Amino acid sequence: MAWFHKSKEIAAKPESPKKEDIWIQCPSCKAHIYKDEWGKNLKVCDRCHFHERLTWKERVDVLLDEGTFVELNAKVSWNDPLKFSDSKGPYAEKAVENCEKTGMKESVATGAGKINGIKVAIAIMDFRFMGGSLASGTGEKILQTALYAIRHKLPYIILSASGGARMHEGIISLMQMPKTCAALAQLREANLPYISIMTDPTTGGVSASFAMVGDIHIAEPRSLIGFAGRRVIEETIKQKLPEDFQTAEYLVDHGFVDMIVHRKDMKDMLSKILKYAGCR
């Protein structure tokens, strides 16, 4: 009988779970990591400290005290001032697709919340929405949140994750650079702290505007941070660039980033710094 039962058992046994259901392979060092572990580690590889890009909601969970986040400017969305179309079709279609894919209306989410009890205004870019590109809606939300910080006397934190200005909104995207910086000039005038957190990637028009004028610059490990693209630079200077060119570590060495902070330590570091700035 024993053999009969056993065979029945085998027959009833569900298909063994696929490898991908249990394991995740680190995109950087290719190490296999338990999926549970990956989540617990905030999507950071234990072995090589590779920091996976996060969605804005994941950022809220990592940085803000539970239940304190209130979204602001949620109605501000992308615009199509140029009625832009490229070889793949209209920008409007692409933007709608990105909205459906991400549940966002623009490449940044903004709001207010608490970091270890300290109230802050915060803007979080999300790379999933058209590469986190800076366009009219993005600029408007970042500006409105700066004005909110001024009205409520709050420190302002911006997490950047962007390939740069969005070509589809042309010159309007370019003008979001002075626009956001003008808002930050007002924040400075009000003597309020501004912390810029650069995550992977922070490049082009975002690095050349609000991301680089913080009172404090913090970067996640190994994030790509720079103005021009590697390929463009290599073509211009006809030279191969070093492996670590435009990494967060490289920027610390050259004096443009104050510190590199591991994702798990970011929240505590922010609250420590904010206390030096007199926030409570």
Add this chain to the structure above:
Amino acid sequence: MSLDFEKDVAEIECRIEEFKAKNPEPTGALVKELNRLEMERADKLKEIYSSLTPWQTVQVARHPERPLIRDFINGLCSEFIELHGDRLFGDDRGMIGGFATIENHRVMVIGHQKGKELDEKIKCNFGQACPEGYRKALRLMKLAEKFHIPVVTFIDTPGAFPGRDAEERGQAEAIARNLLEMAALKTPVIAIVTGEGGSGGAIGIGVGDVVLMLSNAVYSVISPEGCASILWRDGTKAAEAANALKITAKSLLQLKIIDEIIPEPVGGAHRDFVTTMKTTKKVLLKHLTSLEKVSPRKLTSRRFDKFAAMGRFK
């Protein structure tokens, strides 16, 4: 040098030259014929330049004989005292500046320099400024603020220099810093896009109370070639990208990015420097006179409102 869409004009010019060679001292009917040819040339030029496509406008904006900042300084200013260096690293020849007098206005002139001869072009990186260029520009702007004189910037660059050194010295930070400081500058700022307004490299000195543009200048978030190679995956589709990006003075006036267009003489600024300078001076003086009456506080608050409104649609 004639551009490819100016073939018909070049052909008439050839005929005029031939005619002149054959008839060194024309009289009677020959004078009439020469006049007719000259008229034909002028009409053709007018016809072509009244309906330039955006991509053709890019060619005019980049024309090798187009007036550069030195020409504007010579043509507009009775005095120019050049100042050098960012006091931090060096002196960028791709960004020049100094005290200048335009009629009875003392101003600080700052702008990109592309260079004319090859060795000069190389020295100034073809008008692609480095961080030290943007920092020099900022230093001069702060000086203008201190001395209560207006700033006039001349924008003509393919973009900020994309080099290893430029990255290491903080190209992004230098431009970003200028955007923030220009927004808060307590003295009038007039920005004039004279040729190529190339992306971050242009806006890095472009935060003006008034932004003017020559009629054949272009101003864009990315070069048409760059946009084409990314979004069309084909660099040769630059003409289509130029169309889509809305980079001409006319489009930018409609989009409320610029305040006024400075009309160029028929056939483009490169054909007639004297007229170009005369028109530019007239428009510039008008705005200088009116901005000089505005209090610094009002200036910065109006400047904030102006840029805050860009890209606000609802």
